Structure formats: structure tokens, C-alpha cells
Amino acid sequence: MxxxxxxxxxxxxxxxxxxxxxxxxxxxxxxxxxxxxxxxxxxxxxxxxxxxxxxxxxxxxxxxxxxxxxxxxxxxxxxxxxxxxxxxxxxxxxxxxxxxxxxxxxxxxxxxxxxxxxxxxxxxxxxxxxxxxxxxxxxxxxxxxxxxxxxxxxxxHRYPSMYPAVDIAIVRPERREALLGHKRGDGKKYRFVGGMVDPTDESAEAAAKREAREEAGKNLNLGDFQFIGSARIDDPRYRGTPDKILSLFYRTNYLWGFAQASDDLDSVGWFPYDKIGENLVEEHYPLGALFNKHIRDTE
Structure with missing residues (x-):
């Protein structure tokens, strides 16, 4: 029963x-x-x-x-x-x-x-x-x-995602220059060094230091990493979708060493502060605005 x-x-x-x-x-x-x-x-x-x-x-x-x-x-x-x-x-x-x-x-x-x-x-x-x-x-x-x-x-049927990324302004303040990277698909435009936060990264700062080494060369010796701000990035990979990238933007001073493109960059170059905006890919315009404000506020 x-x-x-x-x-x-x-x-x-x-x-x-x-x-x-x-x-x-x-x-x-x-x-x-x-x-x-x-x-x-x-x-x-x-x-x-x-x-x-x-x-x-x-x-x-x-x-x-x-x-x-x-x-x-x-x-x-x-x-x-x-x-x-x-x-x-x-x-x-x-x-x-x-x-x-x-x-x-x-x-x-x-x-x-x-x-x-x-x-x-x-x-x-x-x-x-x-x-x-x-x-x-x-x-x-x-x-x-x-x-x-x-x-x-x-x-x-999944929730829209905001993917965290880190971007880094590597600067030579005495020359008023910042290091930008170039990808083959970007035409003649450049971008700040950076990449996606990895699940193994202990913090955003750790991710920024890792990406700087991976993309700009392990021979670079850099100073402390300072958080500048954050911005939503209209990345082409997610354009037209509800998913977006949120960039956590850092600044660090170049100390010594040789910058060399690696990972998914094919070249890197130093640009005067006043030439950065006109040379950036469109999706990094918000980072350019954050960088310009940071320079105005700190110099």
C-alpha cells in the first residue's frame, strides 16, 4: 500500500x-x-x-x-x-x-x-x-x-553579461608619452595595452600587471599601478548585443627596459599625449577621455 x-x-x-x-x-x-x-x-x-x-x-x-x-x-x-x-x-x-x-x-x-x-x-x-x-x-x-x-x-535565455577587462596607460611622464599597441585589424589606429581579466587573476591590479607584461614585453620594468577609472567599451565582438565589456583603466610609469609587442599585438609605439586621441581606435575613445582628464588633474 x-x-x-x-x-x-x-x-x-x-x-x-x-x-x-x-x-x-x-x-x-x-x-x-x-x-x-x-x-x-x-x-x-x-x-x-x-x-x-x-x-x-x-x-x-x-x-x-x-x-x-x-x-x-x-x-x-x-x-x-x-x-x-x-x-x-x-x-x-x-x-x-x-x-x-x-x-x-x-x-x-x-x-x-x-x-x-x-x-x-x-x-x-x-x-x-x-x-x-x-x-x-x-x-x-x-x-x-x-x-x-x-x-x-x-x-x-541567459542574463546579459558585462565582461571585465583591464587596460593600461604605460607612460613616460618626462617625455609626456604613452605606449599604445597596434593590431593588424585596426588599420592605422592604435589602442591602449590590455586584455580580458582571467578567472585565475587574484585582482584587477594583478590582471593589469599580467596584461602589461604579456602585451608590451617581459623586459619592461614598470612602476606602481594606479587606477584611473572605468568605462563601458563598445567592443566590435559584442556590438549590437546586450553584452558589453567594462574596462578597468590603470596608469603606470615606464622605468626602464624595451617595449616589444607580443600576445595579440603586432607592434607598439610611443605617442605624445596630445596625439593619443587622434590615433585611438573608436572603442577606446572613452579611455582616451579618462586619460586626458587624469593628465589634466595630475600635472
């Missing part, structure tokens, strides 16, 4: 299709309870490698195979106690006046749950890994309408 308690499965199901372990978990709970609810854990943020699928996509996958099951979403929280209380409130709002039992498997949410409902860990008899399944699914492109449509859907 099935239990009158609601059987609740708390899991992520971040896979392109359910594997045998998932089906075993769901079917086991369905065999024990008249009413079953699947609560999908969610970060609430943009897609990431371990959390590629949003709630709508996962709900469709589950309800296609298990049409009688209620599927809902529960967002991550910083504090396990708060997360547990809000999970209880979610279950009570969907099934008012009913008791529930929460199910998971090895390595599941159970140790983090501190709510009022009992929990039960089901024995894991299938050893398929969701991480391995995701890796196989995402390793290679596939020539199909569904694959291309899925990529487009994922791109469309």
Missing part, C-alpha cells in the same frame, strides 16, 4: 536525458507514494558547465517521461538552514496540510537539509555519473537542427 506522504525527490538532473540511475530513483519513489514531487535545484544564474540546463528544459524532460509528477524549482541559498526552511515552505505551499518524505541518493542534498520532514537515502545501484554524461554530451558539435536550436536557446 502506498504512503499518504508526498514523496519528494530533490535533485538537479543536469543531463541531456535521464539515465538508469535517475529512472530507478524516480520509479522507486513512485512505487512508495501516491503523490510525487521533483524539486529541481537551481543556481538562478547564467548557465555554467555543471548547471547548463535551466528549469524549463529539465521540467520538460522529466514530465515527458513521468507526466504525473509535479516538478518545481528551488534556488540555492548561502545558508543551509535558510535553504531548508524555504524548501519546507515550498513543499507546504504545493501540498498544504500534507506530510512529506524527502529522498536522495549517495552524495545528495541530505546532509545539508535541516528541515522538518524526514529524509531517506536510497541505495545507489547504478553508477552512471551525471558529470561524465554532461562531458560526453558537450565534447563535440553535432550536425542537427535540435543541436543548433539548443545552442541558440541557451544563448538567448
Amino acid at each position: 502506498k504512503s499518504n506522504e508526498v514523496g519528494v525527490i530533490m535533485a538537479r538532473f543536469q543531463v541531456p536525458e535521464l539515465h538508469a540511475g535517475h529512472r530507478y530513483l524516480i520509479n522507486t519513489v513512485r512505487s512508495l507514494h501516491t503523490e510525487v514531487c521533483i524539486v529541481l535545484g537551481s543556481t538562478g544564474g547564467n548557465p555554467t558547465i555543471p548547471n547548463s540546463l535551466n528549469t524549463d528544459v529539465r521540467r520538460l524532460m522529466l514530465q515527458n517521461e513521468f507526466p504525473g509528477v509535479v516538478v518545481c524549482e528551488h534556488l540555492n541559498r548561502r545558508d543551509d538552514q535558510v535553504w531548508s526552511e524555504m524548501l519546507d515552505e515550498l513543499i507546504e505551499s504545493i501540498f498544504p496540510g500534507k506530510e512529506a518524505r524527502l529522498y536522495g541518493s549517495r552524495g545528495s542534498f541530505i546532509p545539508s537539509y535541516h528541515g522538518r520532514f524526514p529524509t531517506e537515502e536510497l541505495k545507489q545501484i547504478y553508477l552512471e555519473s551525471g558529470t561524465h554524461v554532461r562531458s560526453l554530451a558537450a565534447d563535440e558539435p553535432r550536425d542537427s537542427f535540435d543541436f543548433r536550436a539548443g545552442v541558440m536557446y541557451g544563448t538567448k
Whole structure:
């Protein structure tokens, strides 16, 4: 005889299709309870490698195979106690006046749950890994309408992004000159040395120092890095899209050494302060304005 308690499965199901372990978990709970609810854990943020699928996509996958099951979403929280209380409130709002039992498997949410409902860990008899399944699914492109449509859907339904970059005005103040770099695709125009902040950078200052070395040469000896300001950059890679680049702009004094283009620059050159504006690529105009103001304020 099935239990009158609601059987609740708390899991992520971040896979392109359910594997045998998932089906075993769901079917086991369905065999024990008249009413079953699947609560999908969610970060609430943009897609990431371990959390590629949003709630709508996962709900469709589950309800296609298990049409009688209620599927809902529960967002991550910083504090396990708060997360547990809000999970209880979610279950009570969907099934008012009913008791529930929460199910998971090895390595599941159970140790983090501190709510009022009992929990039960089901024995894991299938050893398929969701991480391995995701890796196989995402390793290679596939020539199909569904694959291309899925990529487009994922791109469309993420939050717009502001990508952090660092740019650096390397200056010789005694000569009133700044070092600019040139890319082949920029025609006769130049740009401040810089690049994207890397996830491994400990800070924006560390990123600026790294980019200065990578683009202007490791033989340069530079002074302290001073933050000048920030500006939104209308980068051609994101023009016409909601995504933008935010440049954190620094100034450092040249001390000694030889400037040499590297990384994605094909040349570097020193420009008088009063010639910088006319030689900049359009997307660096805001940085040129910040630089001119900085020079006026500090000289």
C-alpha cells in the first residue's frame, strides 16, 4: 500500500536525458507514494558547465517521461538552514496540510537539509555519473537542427553579461608619452595595452600587471599601478548585443627596459599625449577621455 506522504525527490538532473540511475530513483519513489514531487535545484544564474540546463528544459524532460509528477524549482541559498526552511515552505505551499518524505541518493542534498520532514537515502545501484554524461554530451558539435536550436536557446535565455577587462596607460611622464599597441585589424589606429581579466587573476591590479607584461614585453620594468577609472567599451565582438565589456583603466610609469609587442599585438609605439586621441581606435575613445582628464588633474 502506498504512503499518504508526498514523496519528494530533490535533485538537479543536469543531463541531456535521464539515465538508469535517475529512472530507478524516480520509479522507486513512485512505487512508495501516491503523490510525487521533483524539486529541481537551481543556481538562478547564467548557465555554467555543471548547471547548463535551466528549469524549463529539465521540467520538460522529466514530465515527458513521468507526466504525473509535479516538478518545481528551488534556488540555492548561502545558508543551509535558510535553504531548508524555504524548501519546507515550498513543499507546504504545493501540498498544504500534507506530510512529506524527502529522498536522495549517495552524495545528495541530505546532509545539508535541516528541515522538518524526514529524509531517506536510497541505495545507489547504478553508477552512471551525471558529470561524465554532461562531458560526453558537450565534447563535440553535432550536425542537427535540435543541436543548433539548443545552442541558440541557451544563448538567448541567459542574463546579459558585462565582461571585465583591464587596460593600461604605460607612460613616460618626462617625455609626456604613452605606449599604445597596434593590431593588424585596426588599420592605422592604435589602442591602449590590455586584455580580458582571467578567472585565475587574484585582482584587477594583478590582471593589469599580467596584461602589461604579456602585451608590451617581459623586459619592461614598470612602476606602481594606479587606477584611473572605468568605462563601458563598445567592443566590435559584442556590438549590437546586450553584452558589453567594462574596462578597468590603470596608469603606470615606464622605468626602464624595451617595449616589444607580443600576445595579440603586432607592434607598439610611443605617442605624445596630445596625439593619443587622434590615433585611438573608436572603442577606446572613452579611455582616451579618462586619460586626458587624469593628465589634466595630475600635472
